[in-house]
Amino acid sequence: MSPVTKTTFQLPIGPIHPALKEPVAFQFEIDGERIVDVSVALGHVHRAIEWAGTKRNPIQVLYLAERICGICSYCHPMAFSLAVERIADIEVPEHAQYLRVIHGELERICSHILWAGVAAHEIGFDSVLFLTWEIREKVLDLTEYLCGNRITKGITMIGGVRRDITPEMYPKIHETLQYLKDRFEKLRHVFLDDKTFIMRSKGCGILTKEEALKLAAVGPTARASGVKKDVRLDQSYFAYGDLDFDYVTPDVLTGEVNGDVYDRIIVRLLEIKQSISLIEQCLEHMPSGAIVSEPKIAKLLAKLKTVNGEGIGRMEAPRGEVFHYVKMNANEHIYSWKVRAPTYSNIMPWIPMLKGQQIADIPIVAASTDPCMSCTNRVTVIENKNSFALDKEELHQQSIQKSRRLNA
């Protein structure tokens, strides 16, 4: 950090944070209301999961991986399972690959709708929060019907999935998708045409294409800056190679790419629409077959005890690319496991995004990259010798005040 001059203040925000999902400690250097410089420190919910994984056999690690994150609770065990399947040379039946796509896209819809509600809440638009989360309840009901539980789905198995989707279940799926399609136009109208959203988000928190490439941003954060990066298309896994879709960048809707918060809203809303179409394509072309390559789990465990090798599994979570590296050493427990959640790649881009913004914009810019859980925090502003604390309510109120000022 550069030495503090007489006109700038140091503002620490973190570790447990207003608009952020993972506890992160920021140090802002501010001049009046504008942010001049930012530095980031991490590590406040370190749970030693990778170390705990080395004491468990692969099937137990599946459930440990599911609890890394609540919203991306499908991607982590799936990416782990991809890595293990490549080490052990297990071939997944085609029916199971299509089922995996359906569950993944359902999770993407849930996550983007949740994010839409949180973003509206940060701006101060609570009625949109309730509208979006009511839509999400219907999708969670469908997940409970298909998997047995709303969030921790427990549907992954090495070599396939654990439950089948039989043709009797199709009417319920189509009914939920129709409900989503009817409500989608309303969501789109509120988010993209409403004057408050446009004023608060256009021109705010810009990430240029060069910076996104240099800092290895992933997911909708990178796509909103014009970088075409999507693991489902670049290096297809499951059945995505058979399906018909394209990269979602903001110029699909508006024709230009700015890399600001408004573009990220566009990318996420269009992805919801894309997910609905992908699920319909899957249901239409579903091949028949087994749901898992080895139904006797004791035999699977015995096989995994003898393999030796290393493998990687990459998947497109709702927030970006999730990456797992697994090494197995012909032992009951796995030897080494590395998890890279997408938010860790998206933290470095905060620094160029936040420079030049106002303090009241911190919640919406941080929330626009969709970091992973929601917590509250205390912000301390140190001004000469007096320090006073702004807690989450006040930061949130500041954000709402700005909306009112702009509307007036």
Next chain:
Amino acid sequence: MRFSMLPQVLGRMFKKPVTNKFPAKYTPSSTTKFMENVSNGTAKMNPPIVTPDHFRGKICYDKEKCIGCKLCIKVCPTEAIEFKEDEKKIRIFLARCCFCSQCNDICPVSCLSMSNEFLLADTDKYSKDLIVE
């Protein structure tokens, strides 16, 4: 468009609320008293929403069928199952169970199944209600 949410908000005032009022319309000031009243019959509890089939709730154990192979213990991610050496049967601690139902899938004689009970709160981790054997 400035007031894009206004039609929604006004329409909602005349519709039934979406939230299911379980267990009562307003939070009771003392939960234990409320439960006593319900068992007496003086108060009424709104039922929760019906769970779908194959919901993963409390585990059910069929003791006669169990053969003591210990496969479920090997696979449990939370080490919630304990083996009783003398009887060659198992004991499941619900305080540690994460309801993944992996033990159901691996059991060779299918003696484990998941019911749809989910109201399992208790004050003591090792109370009788939370141990299945």
Next chain:
Amino acid sequence: MTRDQHKTPEEILQSYQNAFSQNISESRIERHITGMKKTEFVHIWIHINRSVFKEGLKHLFQFDECPHFAVTSGYDINDNIDLIYHFSIYHGFPHKELSINFKVTLPKSDPTIETITDLFPGALISEQEKQEMLGVKVKDIPTNKRIFISDDFPTNVFPWRRDETGPQKFVKNLHEVEQ
């Protein structure tokens, strides 16, 4: 644009063999297929020597101006520490992305390696993590702070190691009940 001319995995591996013949101890190409249309994807693994590691990374820029850096993984095995750097090139073209993984072996007596943050600024968090978890020393790293472990944890204990500097003393089995 060099990105538009896609080299096949064999050509890429051949160009590495030509440039760094002695310093590549092993390499392999893995091909997997997925879906009904049997789409193929490729992983390339290269075990490269520490002394030419930086040039090996610069060589990657010949194929793609902006390779994507994913993460660094590492583990310790006998007397060495193995670090694996995961990259991918040709993103943006459907079904054409290749994953390239570089493995570097460091002896435990001298676990130093050069930084790559001048080529890939997004790699800073990964390098800090390896420093504190495995005891690797990264030369010229911009900041030496700990990133995931709190500052009051002892500096000579490395959580990912399996030898005497591992965290065995700090592990508590919370679920062991006093009988």
